[in-house]
Amino acid sequence: MVIHSPHAGRSALLSLALAALEHVGIDIALVLPISKVEEANGVVGLWKARGINLIVAAGGDGLVGSVAKYAVEGQLPLGIFPLGTANDLARSVGIPHDLAAAAQVMASGASRRIDLGLSRSPQQSSPSASCPSPRSQEPRLFTHALTVGLSVQFAQVATNKAIRQRYGRLTYPFALWQAFQAYHPLDVEIHLQDVALRSTPSSSLLPAQAQDHLVLRSQIAQVTAVNAPIFWGVFEGSVPSVSFTDRRLDIVVIEQTSRSQLARRMLHFFLSRDQRLPDKQSWHARYPDLLPAELTALPGIHHLQARSMTIFTENEPQPVTLDGEVSTQTPVEACVADEQLELLVPQDASGSAASTKAQAMWTARLRLILRGL
DSSP states (O other), rough: OOOOOOOOHHHHHHHHHEEEEEEEEOOOOOOEEEEHHHHSHHHHHHHHHOOOOOEEEEEOOOOOHHHHHHHHHHHEEEEEOOSSSSSSHHHHHHHEEEEEEEHHHHHHHEEEEEEEEEEOOOOSSSOOOOOTTTTSSOOOESSSSEEEEEHHHHHHHHOHHHHHHHHGGHHHHHHHHHHOOOOOOOOEEEEEEEOOOOOOOOOOOOOOOOOEEEEEEEEEEEEEESSSSSSSGGGGGETTOOOOSSSEEEEEEEEOOOOOHHHHHHHHHHHHOOOOOOOTTSGGGGOOTTGGGGOOOTTEEEEEEEEEEEEEEEESOEEETTTTOOOOOOOSSEEOSSSOOEEEEOOOSSSSSOHHHHHHHHHHHHHHHTTOO
């Protein structure tokens, strides 16, 4: 069963993707756009009755997140043709962008079970300690990230069809520039449940112990619940220490500052492979409750791991992206779903994308763009 998005960045390659599947011996029973799938009822039962034993998402991160619920419901493996613009989940698990190679992964790759994020509206004014099953109607699954703040403005530009057609491969640099120009801080209250603690102030090892409930009140540029480490498509920024199987989300909170300082901090955090931990003499001393859980020493950035996070914004609701697409609004709760997703990945997948000359080139361009702010 192939589910595709007509609006994906490389959707014109769908026919080549289907031919690649047939070439490796995979029989295609149905090909449908995601809109038709979402309009139908009980589709998973019908698919299984027809003998379908694999779902393929042909599109970007937003499509993969939407298709994941059908794979979970049917207990079917999911394959990915990365036909989107960013394809951050595919990059995170090493799925190649070459269509023939991606098809070969579905034919002879490894099966890997990964955690899923789940978003919903909080039922009360304070966050709930538990999350429902993703099979209920209100919650939405996400495979990559849930975000409030700067990246939402970026997504609103980057997913605009007219802008994609005009700027092509330069859509992301243009969207990033536009997002920074429109940037404004948000007053938030963030509730964290089941927060992982370091065993010692200098240790990054996360034992079973956890803090039940922590609260952060701040003016922020962005807050993100991260499930997959790679960000920004070809720029391949990443969040250190992200695991697909630790049953926690990585929470990254970037506090409000000037545009230039914000750009420098984001570059340092997302593009650096070195990870230093804070101590009691660092700026994190302003947040003594959070200090034992902090995973970065960068001023103005909090990186923690938690089972659940609820975001409240003052004055008015703010848009929220799931897997790079605006899907809901605050207040919003994000947590780890009970179910995992069975994903087909390369046999030698290490869980992160390898650095290449092309990636280095795009990273250099990103640095120039942000420094120009």
